[in-house]
Amino acid sequence: DARVTQTPRHKVTEMGQEVTMRCQPILGHNTVFWYRQTMMQGLELLAYFRNRAPLDDSGMPKDRFSAEMPDATLATLKIQPSEPRDSAVYFCASAPVGQETQYFGPGTRLLVL
Amino acid sequence: AQSVTQLDSQVPVFEEAPVELRCNYSSSVSVYLFWYVQYPNQGLQLLLKYLSGSTLVKGINGFEAEFNKSQTSFHLRKPSVHISDTAEYFCAVKTPSSASKIIFGSGTRLSIRP
Structure with missing residues (x-):
């Protein structure tokens, strides 16, 4: 049963x-999404x-967030520098x-202290 | 632009009772409609979707929804709920264009009482 995987599952920083x-999308899926909840x-x-x-990427704060897909099996979402208001669950989805x-x-549950 | 409204943020029901979760959408063009479910500490998963054809759509776990174009609604129903149906339910809308984004509602938390 193919699944989308995300790492880490929890992050405190x-x-x-x-x-x-x-995020590793399901093999063969060509569309990848990043959500915040x-x-x-x-x-x-x-x-x-x-x-x-x-x-x-209009939903993303450009000054601190960046998203990339280095290859078809990996998507990354980076926050630099992180702020407490970034605390949320971040989901990746593929289609x-x-x-x-x-x-x-x-999801990755992020807590920024 | 499309939008979707879930008026009920929480719906408590007794086990084995029927339930209806309401969803209304707004769009000037034809739409695709979805219901996703999110169990505690998990990602969303698709319950059912309407793309075209029959307006009554059946999904997993005994859920169904009816597309009503005149009322711009896509309410989710189940005739008899179980404790395991406790979750958050999201209605979503999208236009058929491949470039369009799916828009999620704010969610309805379904809590089942024994």
């Missing part, structure tokens, strides 16, 4: 530190890629070619 979250804002789309090219269903990973 101090304000100002760099945080890197990783908080109690206050709900589920927000940060960025998404198709065939490794960024299609939309296969021509399909609308998104498959979510288990």
Whole structure:
């Protein structure tokens, strides 16, 4: 049963530190999404890629967030420097070619102190 | 632009009772509609989706939803809930364009009482 994997599952860090979250999409899926979930804002789309090219990152704070896909099996989301307001659960999701269903990973729970 | 509204942030029901979770959308063009479920400490997973065709859509775990274009609604129903249905449910909307983004509602927390 193919799944999206995310590492780390939990991360506690101090304000100002760099945080890197990783996602391995399901093999063969060509679209990858990054979401952030908080109690206050709900589920927000940060960025998404198709065939490794960024299609939309308008939901991402550009000054401190960056998202990349070094290859088809790895997507990264980086925060530098991190701030307490970045504390949230970050989800990666992938979708296969021509399909609308998104498959979510288990999330990375980030706490910035 | 599309939007989706889930008016009920929480819905408590007794076990084996029926449930309806409401979802309304706004769009000037045709849409695809989805319901996703999020169990505690997990990611979202698809319950069901409407792309075209029959307006009554059946999903996993005994859930179904009906697309009502005139009322711009896509309410989720289950005739008899179980403790294991305790989760948060998200309605979502998207246009058929491959470049469009899926828009999620704010979620409805379903809590089942024994």
